[in-house]
Amino acid sequence: MKRKRRPMSFSRRQKLAGFLFTVPFLVGFIFLFAVPFYQAVVISFHELVLTPQTFELQPKGWENYGYALQVHPEFSKTFTEVLVKLATELPMIIGFSFFAATILNSDFRGRTFVRTLFFLPVILGAGVVMKMEVQDYAQIMVKHLAEGAPFFGGAAVRSFFAAARFPAGMVDYVIDAIQALPTVIRASGVQILIFLAGLQSIPREVYEAASVEGATGWERFWLITFPMMSPLILVNLIYTVIDSFTAMNNELVVLIRETMLRGAGYGVSMAMAMIYFVAIGLILLAVFGLLSRRVFYHV
Amino acid sequence: MSLAAKEKWRKRVVALLRTVLLIGIAYVILQPLIYRFSTALMSMEDLYDQSVRWIPRKPTLRNFRLMWEHMDYVNAFGRSFFLAALTSVLQLFTCSMVGYGLARFKFPGSQIIFGLAIFTLMIPPQLIMTPSYLNFRFFDFFGLLKGQPLNLTGTYWPFILMSLTGTGFRCGLYIFIMRQFFRGMPKELEEAAYIDGAGPFTTFWRVMIPGAVPGLVTTFLFSFVWQWNDYLYVTTFMAGRNFLPQALEGAATKVANAVKDADALASSSGFLDDHFYSLINNAGMLMIILPLLILYIFLQRYFVESVERTGIVG
Numbered sequence: 064m065k066r067k068r069r070p071m072s073f074s075r076r077q078k079l080a081g082f083l084f085t086v087p088f089l090v091g092f093i094f095l096f097a098v099p100f101y102q103a104v105v106i107s108f109h110e111l112v113l114t115p116q117t118f119e120l121q122p123k124g125w126e127n128y129g130y131a132l133q134v135h136p137e138f139s140k141t142f143t144e145v146l147v148k149l150a151t152e153l154p155m156i157i158g159f160s161f162f163a164a165t166i167l168n169s170d171f172r173g174r175t176f177v178r179t180l181f182f183l184p185v186i187l188g189a190g191v192v193m194k195m196e197v198q199d200y201a202q203i204m205v206k207h208l209a210e211g212a213p214f215f216g217g218a219a220v221r222s223f224f225a226a227a228r229f230p231a232g233m234v235d236y237v238i239d240a241i242q243a244l245p246t247v248i249r250a251s252g253v254q255i256l257i258f259l260a261g262l263q264s265i266p267r268e269v270y271e272a273a274s275v276e277g278a279t280g281w282e283r284f285w286l287i288t289f290p291m292m293s294p295l296i297l298v299n300l301i302y303t304v305i306d307s308f309t310a311m312n313n314e315l316v317v318l319i320r321e322t323m324l325r326g327a328g329y330g331v332s333m334a335m336a337m338i339y340f341v342a343i344g345l346i347l348l349a350v351f352g353l354l355s356r357r358v359f360y361h362v
Numbered sequence: 363m364s365l366a367a368k369e370k371w372r373k374r375v376v377a378l379l380r381t382v383l384l385i386g387i388a389y390v391i392l393q394p395l396i397y398r399f400s401t402a403l404m405s406m407e408d409l410y411d412q413s414v415r416w417i418p419r420k421p422t423l424r425n426f427r428l429m430w431e432h433m434d435y436v437n438a439f440g441r442s443f444f445l446a447a448l449t450s451v452l453q454l455f456t457c458s459m460v461g462y463g464l465a466r467f468k469f470p471g472s473q474i475i476f477g478l479a480i481f482t483l484m485i486p487p488q489l490i491m492t493p494s495y496l497n498f499r500f501f502d503f504f505g506l507l508k509g510q511p512l513n514l515t516g517t518y519w520p521f522i523l524m525s526l527t528g529t530g531f532r533c534g535l536y537i538f539i540m541r542q543f544f545r546g547m548p549k550e551l552e553e554a555a556y557i558d559g560a561g562p563f564t565t566f567w568r569v570m571i572p573g574a575v576p577g578l579v580t581t582f583l584f585s586f587v588w589q590w591n592d593y594l595y596v597t598t599f600m601a602g603r604n605f606l607p608q609a610l611e612g613a614a615t616k617v618a619n620a621v622k623d624a625d626a627l628a629s630s631s632g633f634l635d636d637h638f639y640s641l642i643n644n645a646g647m648l649m650i651i652l653p654l655l656i657l658y659i660f661l662q663r664y665f666v667e668s669v670e671r672t673g674i675v676g
Contacts, residue, residue, distance in 0.1 A: 077469075079469075087460065087528060091523075091527020091528050095524055103493050166384070171377065177388070183392075185587075186587055248387055311594070319488055320488065
């Protein structure tokens with residue numbers, strides 16, 4: 064049967080065009096991402112030996128994983144520490160960036176200047192700067208000097224709250240939180256940006272209608288702002304996990320790199336990275352599973 | 363007190379609280395920068411002097427001079443600038459195209475492709491760095507090229523290939539940003555172009571790109587800054603070449619050798635004193651950050667505005 068060749072319909076042509084637009088990424092994903100990812104999985108079960116001409120893989124089975132988890136002196140400890148730190152800082156970063164975005168969204172003089180300033184950490188806190196900061200002895204010295212006279216978090220504060228019968232765990236968390244505040248503020252740049260974009264996209268009429276109906280500011284926040292922002296809270300949670308997970312000054316990232324270059328070798332460092340990746344993947348899945356059903360999507 | 367007066371006072375108190383709070387936050391953000399400036403200007407005596415905290419008593423430009431010379435700053439700057447400009451322009455090109463394809467066309471698998479882009483963000487680059495290095499070190503187009511594999515490390519090719527295919531550092535984020543930005547643009551412009559007989563690609567270049575300048579500037583800024591600051595990629599694919607991160611790292615030893623005889627306080631038998639090391643280190647870091655600060659000040663207007671316009675909701 065011979066079919067007459069007709070020009071492609073508009074919708075088919077559009078579909079093809081859309082696909083063509085994304086082809087470069089698809090090619091890159093397969094060759095420069097999926098292939099190395101697969102190879103990383105393979106290497107984690109091998110020992111990698113580099114020779115001048117090429118490289119060899121010697122099979123090791125689960126040995127690398129066993130070594131990382133049971134034998135390596137620091138991996139398990141650092142791994143737990145990093146997870147605990149993330150769990151402490153995550154709610155604070157989300158809370159602070161939401162709060163900061165709310166302030167930046169209100170109208171006041173010098174707003175543009177303040178916004179520019181708030182996003183500065185995005186520019187300053189990356190890669191090489193973070194890495195060098197870890198090795199900065201003068202800064203460490205200044206910090207030690209400052210710890211002699213803490214403005215908050217001293218024993219007096221702790222005993223005061225203990226006397227007032229606050230649970231010790233809560234007092235510790237609050238004090239730790241206040242001491243971590245600088246880190247939190249500096250890690251919140253992109254998150255503030257995302258929340259701010261969201262706040263700006265809530266139509267003004269919704270608030271006006273609510274006011275006419277007699278809603279208070281408190282009600283407007285919990286019944287309009289919060290549900291409208293909930294998808295972004297999810298986005299920001301995920302971004303924050305990824306960002307702290309891949310930061311150059313993340314202790315586990317440093318450890319993995321050290322292991323690769325000077326320690327137990329490529330195989331073990333790949334196994335460590337895999338364990339870390341799977342753990343973070345599970346955390347992200349849990350966060351997503353718990354929250355995505357509660358998230359409100361504005362249509 | 364009348365109701366109006368009460369309201370006025372309430373507003374004043376809120377404004378005052380906000381100002382105090384913002385000054386506090388601004389201090390926290392600027393403190394490392396100010397600290398770095400003051401340390402970089404210090405001499406050794408200032409650093410050991412307990413009474414000197416922020417303002418050096420004997421300010422000196424010696425740290426900057428030493429670093430300028432031993433980082434080979436002009437060359438390292440040029441190299442880093444070229445690399446950052448090259449990758450960010452290529453990433454901008456690819457990511458805006460992919461972002462547009464995902465924003466405006468519904469085709470089978472488009473959701474999956476978007477999911478893959480987000481997935482690339484979730485994998486730490488350290489994980490695939492070793493295999494990527496091996497692939498570029500023994501490059502044979504994944505078995506397609508016969509004969510001796512090429513060595514692409516030490517050239518710009520790894521960066522060009524990764525940028526052009528949207529798999530470079532944080533490209534997933536740029537695809538996401540551009541997708542959101544294009545979704546927020548009005549459809550009428552494109553429809554008009556289609557009615558006039560323009561194809562999708564002409565429409566993209568002639569109509570959408572000019573309208574998306576703020577989004578493009580944001581992506582460019584992110585991309586440039588992160589490439590400029592990048593340590594991982596540049597030391598993996600360009601090992602032994604003098605880009606700014608390597609220059610900063612390598613400078614310490616060179617400075618130690620240079621001041622060995624002249625300055626016993628800073629260096630004993632070729633080993634740098636830890637504190638002197640942090641003085642020159644801070645000077646070096648400032649020399650890396652300053653160009654970015656200048657770039658940011660020029661582009662911040664676009665940046666702040668466009669981020670608000672992307673409306674990254676839903």
